[in-house]
Amino acid sequence: MLKNFLKTIIRNISRNKFYSAINMAGLSIGLVCTILITLFIRDEYSYDKYNLKHDRIYRIGSDFVLNGNRDRTATSALPMGPTFKQYFPEVEEYVRFIPTRKQQIKYQNNDFYEEHIAYTDSTLFDVFSYNLIKGDPKKALTQPFSVVLNETLANKYFGDEDPINKVIWVDDTYKFTVTGVIKDIPSNSHFRFNILYSISTLVEQSGEDDFNTTDPIAFWNISYYTFILLKENHSIDQVEKKFPLYYEKYMTDFGEQFGIDFKIIFQKLPDIHLKSDLNWDAPTGNIKHIYILMVIAIFILSIAGINYINMATARSSKRAKEVGMRKVVGAQKENIFRLFLLESLSLTFAALIIAIIIVELILPFFNMFLNKNMVLSIFQTPDVILSIIAIALFLGIVSGFYPAFYLSSFQPVSILEKRRKARSGNKLLRQILVVCQFTVSAIMISGTIIVITQLFFLKNIDMGFDKENIVVAPIRDSSLRVRMDLFKTELKKNPNIEAVATSNSLIGFSNSKTVHLYEEANGMKEYALNFNVIDFDYIDLMNLKLIQGRKFSRAIKTDSTSAFIINQSASRKFKWGSNAIGKKLQFGVAFGEHKDVRSGKVIGVIHDFHYQTLSTTIEPLSLFISEEPEDRDVIHIKIKKNKQSESIAYIQKIWKSFSPNHAFHYSFLDDKIDKRFKTEERLTLIFIIFSVISILIASMGLFGLSSFMTEQRKKELGIRKVLGASTNHIVSLLTQEFLKLIIISNFIAIPIAYWALNIWLQDFPYRTIIHAWVFIATLVITLIIGLFTVSWQSFNAAKSDPIMVIKYE
Incomplete structure (x- = not known):
C-alpha cells in the first residue's frame, strides 16, 4: 500500500508542477531560515560549556x-x-x-x-x-x-x-x-x-x-x-x-x-x-535576540505552512472526483486521510533535503557574517539534525492535517452536487490564513523599519563633543609620555593639525570611577563619581561646552593640582545648581594608611556629553588636570577636514622620531564610535533579510492562490467581458478581495508590532519614537507587494479572449 501511496503522490506532484513548486519553494526557504536560526541559537547556548567543570x-x-x-x-x-x-x-x-x-x-x-x-x-x-x-x-x-x-x-x-x-x-x-x-x-x-x-x-x-x-x-x-x-x-x-x-x-x-x-x-x-546585564562585562550576547529569532523562525514556518493549506483547500474541487472514485472502489476515510497527510510529509521532507543542501552552500558566508564557526553535521551537531527533522515532521503534519481531513471527508454520492459548496465552504478559512500571513509580514516589515530607525538614531545622536577628523592612538612608550609637551609642539607646527590633547581614557567609551567627597550644607559627603584625567588642551579639542565658570589654564598653577571641572549631571546630583563654582570636591578618600587623595574646588561646569557608551545614561563626571607621564594613556589629534592622508604621514614621521621602537597605531574616533553599533547593524540586516523572506513566501502563496482563483473564474470573466466590462474593471474585481485582506492584516499587525517594538526599545536608554508613519509605510509596502503579486495574473486573465474562454467552458 505504501508503494501505491508514493506512486500516487509523485503523480499528483508531477501533474501540478506549478503549485507543487510554490509549496516546495516556500517550505524550503522556511526550513533554511529555521536551520540557520537553530544553529545560531545552539551556538549561543553552548558558550563556555566546553569547560568540563x-x-x-x-x-x-x-x-x-x-x-x-x-x-x-x-x-x-x-x-x-x-x-x-x-x-x-x-x-x-x-x-x-x-x-x-x-x-x-x-x-x-x-x-x-x-x-x-x-x-x-x-x-x-x-x-x-x-x-x-x-x-x-x-x-x-x-x-x-x-x-x-x-x-x-x-x-x-x-x-x-x-x-x-x-x-x-x-x-x-x-x-x-x-x-x-x-x-x-x-x-x-x-x-x-x-x-x-x-x-x-x-x-x-x-x-x-x-x-x-x-x-x-x-x-x-x-x-x-x-x-x-x-x-x-x-x-x-x-x-x-x-x-x-x-x-x-x-x-x-x-x-x-x-x-x-x-x-x-x-x-x-x-x-x-x-x-549578563552587568557593567564592565566582556562582550556578551543577548537572550532577547534569541527570543526574537525564535519568533522569526516560527513566523516564517507558519507562513510556509499556510501556503500549503491555502493551496490544498483551494484546489479541493480539483481533487474531489479523485476522492469520490477512491471511496467508490472501497477506500476508507482513514486511507485517504493518510494519503493526503503522507503527501504533505513527502513534500516537506523533500523541501528539507533541498534546505540542507542550501544551508551547506551558504553556511560559510553566514559564519563569516556572524564571526562564528558553526557546522551542520550528523557527527558534530546530531541534536540540530534531530531537531530539524522533528520540526519538518511537525510542519508536515500541521500543514497537511486540515487539507487531509477536509478532502477525506467528501462523500462520493454528493461530490458533484456539492462541488460549489465544497469550493466556497473553505473560502473563509483561506481568507483568515491570508490575513495571518500578511499580519506576520507586516509585523516583520514594521520591525525592520524601527530597527533601522533606531540604528540611525544612535549613530546620529548628538554626542556633545566633536568626533569628526580626530585621530586617537594609545601611548605605550614611557619616553614619549615624558616628552609629550615637546611632541605636541612638533605636531602643531604642521598647519593641517589643529589641536593635540591627552587623557587617561578614550571619550565615548568608558571611564574609571572612584569615591569622591563633595560639599553640602552639613559638610563633605561621599559619592562614587566617574572621572577622566586630562590635559589643558583637551576641552578645546573635544569642543566641550562650558556653561559655568572657566576652563583650565596653564597661567594658574593650582589648576594642575587642585581644580575640578564637572558636568551638568554632577552639579544636579550634588544640588549645586548655578552655585557650583567654588564648591569643594575631593578625589579619593583617606582610609587607614591610604592617603592618596586630591582636594580642590570646582572652577567650571560643562554641558553633559556622552563620555560613556550609549548603553548608559549620562552620569556625573569630574575632570581634572594631571601632568604626570603615567596618566597619558591616549593621545587625540584633531586634523583639518580632507587633509587626512598628508596629516597621518606627518604624524607618523614625528612619532617615529620620538618613539622609534613603537609604531603609530591609530584610528579615527568617529570610526571607533561607529564600530560599537555592530550588534545593532547585524540585527538590522537580519531583520531586513527575514522580512524580505517572509514577504516573499507570503507573496508566493498569494501568487499561487490568485492564479488558481483566476483560473476558476475564467468563464465568469469571459461573460463579463462580453457584456462590456473593461480590463481595468476586471483587474480591480480580481485584486480588491486580496487587497482588502492585506489592509485587514495591517490593522491587526499595528497593535502587536507597537507592543513588541516598545518592549525591544526599552533596552536602549536613548531611543527613537514609534511614529505613525512606520505603520503607514508598512501598509503601503504590503499593498504594493500584494497588488504587484495579484495584478499580473489578473491582467493576463482580463486580456484573454472571452470567446475562447466561453467556448472552452
Whole structure:
C-alpha cells in the first residue's frame, strides 16, 4: 500500500508542477531560515560549556549603592579570590584575570602589536579546561615574568621552533619567558585571551604586602574579574547565605564609614554570555535576540505552512472526483486521510533535503557574517539534525492535517452536487490564513523599519563633543609620555593639525570611577563619581561646552593640582545648581594608611556629553588636570577636514622620531564610535533579510492562490467581458478581495508590532519614537507587494479572449 501511496503522490506532484513548486519553494526557504536560526541559537547556548567543570564555576560580581547611586559590575576586588578560598569551605579554587591594554611584543628583530592580554593566577588550569599543548600546567604561570601564548601567536612568533623558554620583550621594557602554549580558546567563550602573564609578575612589581593586602579598602577596589570553582555536591546558595559574615569580617569598616550598601553577585559561567546585564562585562550576547529569532523562525514556518493549506483547500474541487472514485472502489476515510497527510510529509521532507543542501552552500558566508564557526553535521551537531527533522515532521503534519481531513471527508454520492459548496465552504478559512500571513509580514516589515530607525538614531545622536577628523592612538612608550609637551609642539607646527590633547581614557567609551567627597550644607559627603584625567588642551579639542565658570589654564598653577571641572549631571546630583563654582570636591578618600587623595574646588561646569557608551545614561563626571607621564594613556589629534592622508604621514614621521621602537597605531574616533553599533547593524540586516523572506513566501502563496482563483473564474470573466466590462474593471474585481485582506492584516499587525517594538526599545536608554508613519509605510509596502503579486495574473486573465474562454467552458 505504501508503494501505491508514493506512486500516487509523485503523480499528483508531477501533474501540478506549478503549485507543487510554490509549496516546495516556500517550505524550503522556511526550513533554511529555521536551520540557520537553530544553529545560531545552539551556538549561543553552548558558550563556555566546553569547560568540563562549567556547572561549578561562578564569576563574582558586585552590586553596590552609594548615596542612591547603584552600580552592578562584572568585576570584584582583588583579595576576594584568595579570601573566598580561605573563608568558604565550599570553594575549591579561584582564578583572577586582570586585562591590560594592547601591547608591543618583540621577539628578536620582529615587532608585533597584540590585544586580548591579561594577567592571571597559576590556578587557571585547575578551574578552566584550557588545553596546554606545550608546558606544564602546574608550573606554567607560577614564576614572575612567565607568559603563556595561544597557539596562533606561538606559530606567528616562533614558527617551527620550540617556544618553551624563548624570551619576548613587552613594550621594550619587560622581558618575559614563554612557559606554555595554549590551544586557541574556542570561539564560544565569553572571553578570549591571546596572551596570559603570571599574576606573580604584578606581585613582584608591587610588592607582596601591597598586592596581597587584605586591608578593608582593598575590598572596595572593584576592578578585577574573579572566578571560583565550587567543590562537587556544593551549592552557590551555601556561599551566598554565609556572605554577610564574610562581609562583616573584611568589608564592613569601610562600607559603614561611607554608607555603602553592598551585595554579592554570583553568575554561573554558562549564563554570562546571554544573561549578563552587568557593567564592565566582556562582550556578551543577548537572550532577547534569541527570543526574537525564535519568533522569526516560527513566523516564517507558519507562513510556509499556510501556503500549503491555502493551496490544498483551494484546489479541493480539483481533487474531489479523485476522492469520490477512491471511496467508490472501497477506500476508507482513514486511507485517504493518510494519503493526503503522507503527501504533505513527502513534500516537506523533500523541501528539507533541498534546505540542507542550501544551508551547506551558504553556511560559510553566514559564519563569516556572524564571526562564528558553526557546522551542520550528523557527527558534530546530531541534536540540530534531530531537531530539524522533528520540526519538518511537525510542519508536515500541521500543514497537511486540515487539507487531509477536509478532502477525506467528501462523500462520493454528493461530490458533484456539492462541488460549489465544497469550493466556497473553505473560502473563509483561506481568507483568515491570508490575513495571518500578511499580519506576520507586516509585523516583520514594521520591525525592520524601527530597527533601522533606531540604528540611525544612535549613530546620529548628538554626542556633545566633536568626533569628526580626530585621530586617537594609545601611548605605550614611557619616553614619549615624558616628552609629550615637546611632541605636541612638533605636531602643531604642521598647519593641517589643529589641536593635540591627552587623557587617561578614550571619550565615548568608558571611564574609571572612584569615591569622591563633595560639599553640602552639613559638610563633605561621599559619592562614587566617574572621572577622566586630562590635559589643558583637551576641552578645546573635544569642543566641550562650558556653561559655568572657566576652563583650565596653564597661567594658574593650582589648576594642575587642585581644580575640578564637572558636568551638568554632577552639579544636579550634588544640588549645586548655578552655585557650583567654588564648591569643594575631593578625589579619593583617606582610609587607614591610604592617603592618596586630591582636594580642590570646582572652577567650571560643562554641558553633559556622552563620555560613556550609549548603553548608559549620562552620569556625573569630574575632570581634572594631571601632568604626570603615567596618566597619558591616549593621545587625540584633531586634523583639518580632507587633509587626512598628508596629516597621518606627518604624524607618523614625528612619532617615529620620538618613539622609534613603537609604531603609530591609530584610528579615527568617529570610526571607533561607529564600530560599537555592530550588534545593532547585524540585527538590522537580519531583520531586513527575514522580512524580505517572509514577504516573499507570503507573496508566493498569494501568487499561487490568485492564479488558481483566476483560473476558476475564467468563464465568469469571459461573460463579463462580453457584456462590456473593461480590463481595468476586471483587474480591480480580481485584486480588491486580496487587497482588502492585506489592509485587514495591517490593522491587526499595528497593535502587536507597537507592543513588541516598545518592549525591544526599552533596552536602549536613548531611543527613537514609534511614529505613525512606520505603520503607514508598512501598509503601503504590503499593498504594493500584494497588488504587484495579484495584478499580473489578473491582467493576463482580463486580456484573454472571452470567446475562447466561453467556448472552452
